[in-house]
Amino acid sequence: METSAIEINGLPLLTKTLTPPAPAEPIPMETSSIEVLHPAPVEPIQSSDSNPTDNIESVGEKRKRADDEKTNLESSEMKATPSPWWKTSLCSYFRREASCSHGSECKYAHGEQELRMKPDKTWDPTSERGKKTKAMKMSEKEEKEDEEVLFTEQMMESIDDDGSVFDLSLSKCLVHLPRKWQSDELKTFLGEQGVQYKSAKKRRGMMVGFVTFENAEQLQSGVEILDGKTVNSNKLKIADVLPRTFDKNETKKSVKCAREAVTPLADMPYADQLEQKKASIGQMLKKLARSARKACPNGRSLPEWVLTSRDRGGLACNFEGIIESPISNGYRNKCEFSVGLSLQGKPTVGFSLGSFCAGVTAVEEPVNCPNVSQIALQYASIFQKFIEKSKLQVWNRFEHSGFWRQFSVREGRKPGVFSNDEDAVTRIAEVMLIVQVCLTGSDEAEVATEYEEMAKAFAEGARASSPTLPLTVLVVQNHTGISNVAPPDAPLQVLPIPMSDNGKNQEQATNVLTEARIHDHINNLRFSISPTAFFQVNTVTAEKLYSVAGDWAGLGPDTLLFDVCCGTGTIGLTLAHRVGMVIGIEMNASAVVDAERNATINGISNCKFICSKAETVMSSLLKQYLDVTEMEEAKPVSNANDKKIPSTEEMSNSEHVADQNLPPPNTQVEELQDNAQKDSSSIEPEKAIKPQFRNVVAIVDPPRSGLHPAVIKALRTHPRLKRLVYISCNPETLVANAIELCTPSFDEADRGNKTYRGNKNIGIAGLARRRAKSMPTSEPFRPVKAMAVDLFPHTDHCEMVMLLER
Numbered sequence: 041m042e043t044s045a046i047e048i049n050g051l052p053l054l055t056k057t058l059t060p061p062a063p064a065e066p067i068p069m070e071t072s073s074i075e076v077l078h079p080a081p082v083e084p085i086q087s088s089d090s091n092p093t094d095n096i097e098s099v100g101e102k103r104k105r106a107d108d109e110k111t112n113l114e115s116s117e118m119k120a121t122p123s124p125w126w127k128t129s130l131c132s133y134f135r136r137e138a139s140c141s142h143g144s145e146c147k148y149a150h151g152e153q154e155l156r157m158k159p160d161k162t163w164d165p166t167s168e169r170g171k172k173t174k175a176m177k178m179s180e181k182e183e184k185e186d187e188e189v190l191f192t193e194q195m196m197e198s199i200d201d202d203g204s205v206f207d208l209s210l211s212k213c214l215v216h217l218p219r220k221w222q223s224d225e226l227k228t229f230l231g232e233q234g235v236q237y238k239s240a241k242k243r244r245g246m247m248v249g250f251v252t253f254e255n256a257e258q259l260q261s262g263v264e265i266l267d268g269k270t271v272n273s274n275k276l277k278i279a280d281v282l283p284r285t286f287d288k289n290e291t292k293k294s295v296k297c298a299r300e301a302v303t304p305l306a307d308m309p310y311a312d313q314l315e316q317k318k319a320s321i322g323q324m325l326k327k328l329a330r331s332a333r334k335a336c337p338n339g340r341s342l343p344e345w346v347l348t349s350r351d352r353g354g355l356a357c358n359f360e361g362i363i364e365s366p367i368s369n370g371y372r373n374k375c376e377f378s379v380g381l382s383l384q385g386k387p388t389v390g391f392s393l394g395s396f397c398a399g400v401t402a403v404e405e406p407v408n409c410p411n412v413s414q415i416a417l418q419y420a421s422i423f424q425k426f427i428e429k430s431k432l433q434v435w436n437r438f439e440h441s442g443f444w445r446q447f448s449v450r451e452g453r454k455p456g457v458f459s460n461d462e463d464a465v466t467r468i469a470e471v472m473l474i475v476q477v478c479l480t481g482s483d484e485a486e487v488a489t490e491y492e493e494m495a496k497a498f499a500e501g502a503r504a505s506s507p508t509l510p511l512t513v514l515v516v517q518n519h520t521g522i523s524n525v526a527p528p529d530a531p532l533q534v535l536p537i538p539m540s541d542n543g544k545n546q547e548q549a550t551n552v553l554t555e556a557r558i559h560d561h562i563n564n565l566r567f568s569i570s571p572t573a574f575f576q577v578n579t580v581t582a583e584k585l586y587s588v589a590g591d592w593a594g595l596g597p598d599t600l601l602f603d604v605c606c607g608t609g610t611i612g613l614t615l616a617h618r619v620g621m622v623i624g625i626e627m628n629a630s631a632v633v634d635a636e637r638n639a640t641i642n643g644i645s646n647c648k649f650i651c652s653k654a655e656t657v658m659s660s661l662l663k664q665y666l667d668v669t670e671m672e673e674a675k676p677v678s679n680a681n682d683k684k685i686p687s688t689e690e691m692s693n694s695e696h697v698a699d700q701n702l703p704p705p706n707t708q709v710e711e712l713q714d715n716a717q718k719d720s721s722s723i724e725p726e727k728a729i730k731p732q733f734r735n736v737v738a739i740v741d742p743p744r745s746g747l748h749p750a751v752i753k754a755l756r757t758h759p760r761l762k763r764l765v766y767i768s769c770n771p772e773t774l775v776a777n778a779i780e781l782c783t784p785s786f787d788e789a790d791r792g793n794k795t796y797r798g799n800k801n802i803g804i805a806g807l808a809r810r811r812a813k814s815m816p817t818s819e820p821f822r823p824v825k826a827m828a829v830d831l832f833p834h835t836d837h838c839e840m841v842m843l844l845e846r
């Protein structure tokens with residue numbers, strides 16, 4: 041495997057607070073004398089789900105060892121060397137029963153009075169003092185968040201519906217209002233509180249509202265009444281409204297610039313970024329071990345991987361380090377720019393400076409954001425100049441009005457390996473521009489003229505650049521929803537690109553109209569990418585990610601590989617030559633058409649792609665491909681795009697088929713979209729192939745939200761699936777899904793109720809622990825090893841791969 045891992049073995053000690061307070065092994069040794077004579081009950085210590093600490097784990101382990109390791113030390117010795125952990129956790133028996141058979145010898149505290157501070161100067165999180173400290177930390181965090189909220193006069197005006205002029209000195213922002221409130225609810229609330237005011241504004245979805253008072257007395261009295269008032273269990277805060285022209289360098293408020301908002305690690309040397317990410321993934325692996333310990337059924341021995349986690353510094357499995365990105369600057373092949381007003385009210389193409397719900401909508405130009413490519417920057421600048429002159433308005437997120445919403449630049453690389461030093465333009469062969477607009481209330485003729493002008497501006501801008509910028513496709517997407525995230529089926533229109541100032545090249549225009557796609561290359565395979573299909577944004581590093589996944593998956597000619605959430609088929613297709621057959625599952629119909637096209641243009645014929653939500657089909661696909669008897673004949677599976685499923689021998693990596701000769705994909709997308717709506721019964725039942733695949737592997741690469749519980753259940757309960765490689769762009773959800781996949785099943789009598797109550801305040805790991813309780817009896821997986829892959833230099837994000845086996 042070709043990698044450039046920074047450090048492959050072991051995780052360095054983390055920060056002070058993360059390191060267990062006692063040296064690696066002293067706790068059991070030191071406390072064994074106590075435990076011999078007074079073995080405490082084995083029941084796990086209760087602790088808050090939301091913030092478990094390593095200390096809890098250490099104590100929990102001590103308890104277990106107390107039962108396991110009986111020695112013959114004298115009690116006098118024991119008393120001479122009390123453990124630093126002595127009475128630092130509350131006794132759960134005493135708490136529940138108001139008594140404990142160990143009496144005064146119990147190593148756990150009988151009540152708050154007996155409780156001692158832990159060696160790391162923290163309190164048992166379940167104790168009153170622990171809870172108080174946590175609450176204080178939370179409120180400090182909230183205050184910090186409030187400081188970051190940015191309210192400008194301009195926003196207040198944009199909510200205004202009566203055209204009144206505001207006096208900023210008589211206006212205030214109310215923070216922490218219920219998001220679902222609108223102006224009417226805010227007015228009712230103010231009336232109920234006896235607050236007199238001139239006007240009150242609130243937009244649904246935001247947690248801030250604006251109140252203007254008639255005079256200084258009204259303002260003072262209103263602030264006194266409202267400040268700190270509790271609304272729906274949230275404490276109200278009163279903040280000033282910033283003038284439109286405020287200078288963010290002078291204001292005390294911490295307003296982020298685009299660089300800070302988009303690439304928060306940009307000022308840190310890359311080697312340090314990698315260390316930080318490695319430490320953060322290490323934390324996740326510790327969290328998995330801790331959570332799994334809690335999720336295991338009582339009275340059952342803990343799985344080996346949990347028991348041995350201590351030998352790995354608390355990690356759930358071996359952590360094999362981080363693979364760095366060969367390109368750290370301008371690496372993104374897809375840049376999505378917001379279109380909106382800047383802080384100064386200028387139409388701008390760039391990045392939003394904060395979150396909408398916190399009242400921040402200002403857009404700033406993408407200056408000094410090192411992850412943005414040079415080509416994307418140049419196109420953003422061309423588009424910026426165009427919208428400055430456009431008759432149509434930029435999007436206003438408060439009013440949900442305007443025309444120009446978002447601008448995306450997608451790039452396709454030439455085949456080959458590239459480095460940081462190369463000029464981006466020389467390695468990019470194709471560019472797709474996607475302009476998101478809102479057509480609501482627009483005039484068709486005016487829009488057509490604007491589109492023509494825009495296409496001209498892009499074409500001329502590309503030609504005027506030196507070297508000339510590639511421009512392959514120009515697409516407009518109509519989206520009327522509140523957030524800029526459009527559904528994959530939002531209508532697309534491909535615009536012709538004028539080839540010169542004085543005319544259009546008809547051939548190019550016609551071609552573009554039917555073929556909205558560009559191409560990129562991974563492992564010497566060519567990938568067709570349509571406008572809404574997912575494609576990893578850092579192609580060179582994605583190649584490394586896929587090769588780790590392939591190496592860990594234990595592939596061979598007798599392997600059936602499920603590529604779950606397969607997008608354009610990148611993982612399955614790059615590994616197709618190493619397996620008997622690939623089944624890809626993907627819900628985005630365009631991506632599935634791309635995947636099929638990609639198989640064809642690369643001459644790969646042992647891959648089958650299913651267009652559906654994985655949760656709808658995973659279980660039936662596993663049955664269909666695996667629950668067949670030896671006697672059954674090998675037959676191809678029939679689905680919406682039935683093709684012959686070849687044997688391994690039939691598969692070849694022949695020359696790329698010219699994809700221009702393939703039929704237009706539009707009808708295929710529609711057909712697939714229809715099929716994707718249907719339930720799993722749309723997949724032909726059984727009679728698939730005889731079980732020629734001895735080895736069944738799944739590589740899952742879900743979105744940030746992780747795998748659907750039905751997919752987890754299907755993978756976990758199918759006994760023939762022995763190996764699973766989990767690729768994740770959100771390690772938090774990987775940990776949560778791994779809890780469900782890797783903890784032992786509960787007995788039927790102890791299984792949880794599926795209709796959980798009080799989920800609102802429990803974290804995703806807590807939720808996963810609850811779900812794990814209702815998992816049908818099945819052999820759990822175990823985490824074997826994990827690796828981080830840095831696909832996103834200068835940001836907090838990091839990809840993680842984990843191998844699970846059973």
Ligand SMILES: C[S@@+](CC[C@H](N)C(=O)[O-])C[C@H]1O[C@@H](n2cnc3c(N)ncnc32)[C@H](O)[C@@H]1O
Binds near residue numbers: 574604627743
């Ligand atoms: C992180 S991407 C991975 C794509 C692909 N493996 C790759 O590396 O290019 C996640 C993919 O899952 C798809 N997806 C999201 N939810 C899904 C679901 N419930 N069922 C199937 N696919 C889903 C998305 O459309 C997206 O293509």
